[in-house]
Amino acid sequence: MVFLRALLIAICAATATVSASPTTYATLPIVTLDRGKFIGTAADGVNKFLGVPFAKPPSVVDVKSVSVGDLRFRLPQALGPFSATHNATAFGLSCPQQATTLAIPNGLPQETVDYLTSGSGTTILDGEDCLTLNIFAPAHARSGSRLPVVVWIYGGGFEVGSSALYDGGVIVNRSMALKEPVVYVSINYRKIDASLAFGFLASQEVKDAGVGNLGLHDQRMALRWIQKYIHEFGGDCSKVTIWGQSAGSISVSFQMLANGGNTEGLFRAAFMQSGSPTPIGDINYGQQYYDYLVERTGCSCSSNTLACLRATPYKKLKAAVDSTPSIFTYQSLALAWMPRVDGVFLVDEPQKLIQQGKVARIPFVAGECDDEGTSFSLSQLNVTTDAQLRAYLSEFLLPGRHLRVRHMTRVPKMLFTPQFKRIASILGDFTFQAPRRFFLNNLSTKQNTWSFLSKRLKSLPILGSVHGSDYTTSTRKLLTLLDSQVKNITITQDTYRTDGMDFITELFLTLPL
Template sequence: MMELATTLLALLGLFSKSAFAVPLAAPDTTIGIGIDFTPDSALPLLRLPYATYRAADYDVLNDLYKFKNIRFAAPPTGALRWQKPDPPLKQEGIQTGSVGYQCMQAVPEYLKIAYPIITIEPQSEDCLFLDVYVPAAAIKGQAKNLPVMFWLYGGGYALGSKNFFIYNGTPLMKSAQNQMIFVAPNYRMGAYGFLAGPTVEKEGVPNAGLWDQRAALQWVQDYIGLVGGDKNSVTAMGESAGAGSLTHHLVAYGGTVDPLFKRAILQSPAWYPQYDSGRLETQYASFASRAGCAGKGLACLRSQSTDAVDRASRGVISAQPYGEFGFGPAVDNSFIKDLPSLEFARGNYWKDLDGVMVGHTSNEGFLFTTTVPTSNDDVLKVISRTFINATQPTVDKIMNIYPKPGLFRKYLTNFLRSADLIGQFIVTCNARFIAEAYSGKVWNYQFSVIPGIHAMDLIFTFWSRGVNLGPIELDFSIDFLTSKNLATGWQSYLTSFTRSGNPNTYRERGGLPATADWPKSVIGSEIKALDMDLLGFRMKDDPDTDAARCNFWKSGVWTGRA
């Protein structure tokens, strides 16, 4: 049972020819775009240059409209596989949001029990849709220039969707007192979104999933004003792979291109560094062979059926070692010139952000660490497999930084030792690198609610005070239990930051436990961060961001190139 619960928590966690953006059709005031009401329905229409969408729902209790499954790009199928997404196709008639799919899903072997669950929602390559939650006041023109929260889900770059499990913008809209707009897109994953390596660089576009995300951000720039949003006040928020994706946008083209958001909330920014061209090409070759296209290039892969490509993508991901998902953002020598940690160290990142919230859970590495490492030799095997280009002195250095376990030592077991290593390598040191880059305008946090495993904070981020039972909505208002508690306090930091650029401005008062004043991060040998546990909020030094070990990972010596 614990294994299933852990798996579900892990799952929660987890353009055109232009070089910089998808050229979505520019708003044309001569064709009557914007919000409109018709006599046949109480639900408003959003008229776009390429399609008209009717709101799917009006939430009476929270006084907001939900537009579902708006296309922000053309279906990335056939010849459009492994390309930047094309602009959305023109559609006639009124779209109701009833047509929409999640992107193709895949899981490693160690999570196979979850595959039937994550595919309950229909999946398709035709999946580039987004949802928009808009206050009724904005629809009626009574509220203008509202800030925007733009949400990217996680899932190891292999699984997830905007509709995944508890993802629901309503609690956050409620926390913001309807003083913002919430946008959530899908993006391609697995081989569909993150196939990379020399062949893909030559014949297509690596990191297609990142380009999907940029297309959705461009859609916000082009059209959010039609529903009362402020395109110049976009806060991009993501967890795990979502936060890792946003981090890559900050270093895109060496930090020379606007990421299309002004603030960022990065919850457990995670990625396995993919930088070795030989290893990426080997993964590409394995995928192509599984799809029946060995040695035939992307032209063959683009001609294959969805089923053939899906089997190949799932096959590669299924074969990954425990804790890994195979595909993910990769160095492609163009959009992503190098690993984010190295780009931050060199100063090659977008500096014009108003502010950043970044943090992690207290036991990030637990979900990515198998219980197998029981001996020092087991740990050495994991290190040798993960850091294939590291020299022997570097491997020895890693073994010393994360020393052998024992009674009265830093680690009691090799599992705890490995979990700490993996957690810092793929998550928690990223929080330090980002904090150093945006020093003076960053707020760090640690989520320590027991057991503090990766993705557990999502339960609090999207915690709902109400219950939906089909068409019946029940909303509870017992202040000490449901209306003002640990979760709503946390949500208020997120929405306050989105609304004002400061997590304190609109944070909740009078809750149990009460929120605390959250000062900007003090970066020393450890980072002083806001700690959140069952007793509430308080400032403390974060041991998972200690400079000595994080500086080792920032050095890049483990890549074999430094």
């Protein structure tokens, strides 16, 4: 799973500003932005510029206007003109991550265990100064080449993930082999974790301050940076496609719903893998988690709890966040931290915006894996009866799910029962399949749309075509669906599980998450 590898593998390093003699970088690619020079690296016909800042760090201190830490939980701020010389030869720090662990239950075949644990043993290096992006371009690209641009937004449940996990050089080399060269850009954005990098804090206090969905605002800021500077790397700012997987794919869909569907010329097409507009509700639905952080950090007595959280020491707030439910705990896909309707970036529930036609009129692709829910239902193996299943669904997907924070640990020594597959089907359809079908059904007659269903790894025991299996991760690199290994492509009707998905659609139209 791509987002699982985001927990397990990364080699990241901070970007530094340097001064050096011209001869030091004589053989390396150099791009001038404003009055600044960025020194990249070159390998296998691809120029790479890594860890390039696109916004002010959330921890920056501007003595003229703000106090220490005052940029915490605030909208991203644009950078001034670049100056000096910058080393862009290593990935920047990843935005801080929520502590998440996937417990491997007993009874899994070794083949499945190997798949889930491949790449384990290293960790993501994260930090406060994380609002950076990376540019991969053909070595022959120059200002004025006007190549199409693909912008990658990584997944990870809005809890984990990093642009450093993906080698854009693979994509660029593949595009050149197809004689359709592109410039690839990957971006970081704030997720939930860490006092200086909250991306999806949600509550009435957050709504009143106008600082909801910061991670989505970060993505938008990165897209504006691309419009301003990508031509210097050989890209065409009028030919930008945004592309994501899982939470990154959901992010892509929300970028299509922002601003009444007006793209502001920031992108012209979209590609979504395992994620469409999630049926989310008002930002107040996250109040219980906000209140939990306030209590755990000792901010309950403060007259301004948001200001108190801004001033809370990093380690203290991180410990509070790490104790909240994550994507691999019992609560699973009823995410504690995710985008919500804030009245600013998302002015209404996504499904209502789609029905109102307030969506970008651009061509897009949206597809899923055949067994999206299996990896997430490993966290509920203690649900073994129909009554327990009904109780679980009532608590987390139906009325009453917003009543309390629950962080239940499942029992690992448990045999797989029929309820495992039932939960997997429900979670997969509720979060991925049904929202995609709703999205396409409402838009396919109004704009060019395409869809796919990936059955790669269908024979993987227990998990099947698990979430993220439309990638290969054996080399920790991205491969496109156009790879020569893809075989047996067929055209069919998108009508599987019609009755169940129709019921789920009616359910989330009435009861958003």
